[in-house]
Amino acid sequence: MNIIRWVSRLDKIALPAPWGATNLGKMMRMKKLIGTLVLLVLFNLAALAQTEETNIKEVIEHLFRGMQLGDSSMVRSVFHKEVTMATVYRNRENAIVLRRESSIEDFVKSVGTPRADALNEEIWDLTIQRDGDFAQAWCDYAFYIGKKFSHCGVDAFHLFKTENGWKIFHLADTRRSTNCTIPPAIGNKYKN
CATH class of the missing domain: 3.10.450.50 (Nuclear Transport Factor 2; Chain: A,)
Incomplete structure (x- = not known):
């Protein structure tokens, strides 16, 4: 699966009920942070290959x-x-x-x-x-x-x-x- 499509779908993942509404914002920020880190790693690997x-x-x-x-x-x-x-x-x-x-x-x-x-x-x-x-x-x-x-x-x-x-x-x-x-x-x- 294309990594960009995978990262863009992170916010569509359903959270289980025990997380509750107060943790929903934290989870959304965590998903975006993980997605950003994955993209940074991939871009750095591409830059290393170019180097x-x-x-x-x-x-x-x-x-x-x-x-x-x-x-x-x-x-x-x-x-x-x-x-x-x-x-x-x-x-x-x-x-x-x-x-x-x-x-x-x-x-x-x-x-x-x-x-x-x-x-x-x-x-x-x-x-x-x-x-x-x-x-x-x-x-x-x-x-x-x-x-x-x-x-x-x-x-x-x-x-x-x-x-x-x-x-x-x-x-x-x-x-x-x-x-x-x-x-x-x-x-x-x-x-x-």
Whole structure:
């Protein structure tokens, strides 16, 4: 039953005769108080769920900001120490390839290597699903080196909540350089 309909029916509950007329007002106030408390608890639970999704989104944004700044410490901070990474793409012969990274170290080293142009990974259509301390996030992305388009695809993150906040324990992506539908607001940022 819908909780709001349940709370609105509290004042329609018939009281047994022993309560008498003098206690009727007290009972009505008690029912309204209980109804209000139930609603507050439900709203707080909804706000907590929203906060967790915001925290997960911030972890993902922190990763891409660290990449853009070339800050390997910032990038490393969002990953669990046992993170796994994989990429799915088609090679020059159009065969499907699954490439697994042996460790996060090569990725972090690559990000921290000084370069003339920043690594810019723009994301959109981020979807987050969560069950307790486990979450997955999925988003489209376009990757640019400086203002030059490199590739696009989808990022898929698996995260879990630790004592130090949400950490990415698996990151997989697809990569292609054609058939990319990049939102104009993003594409226009990188026009020369």
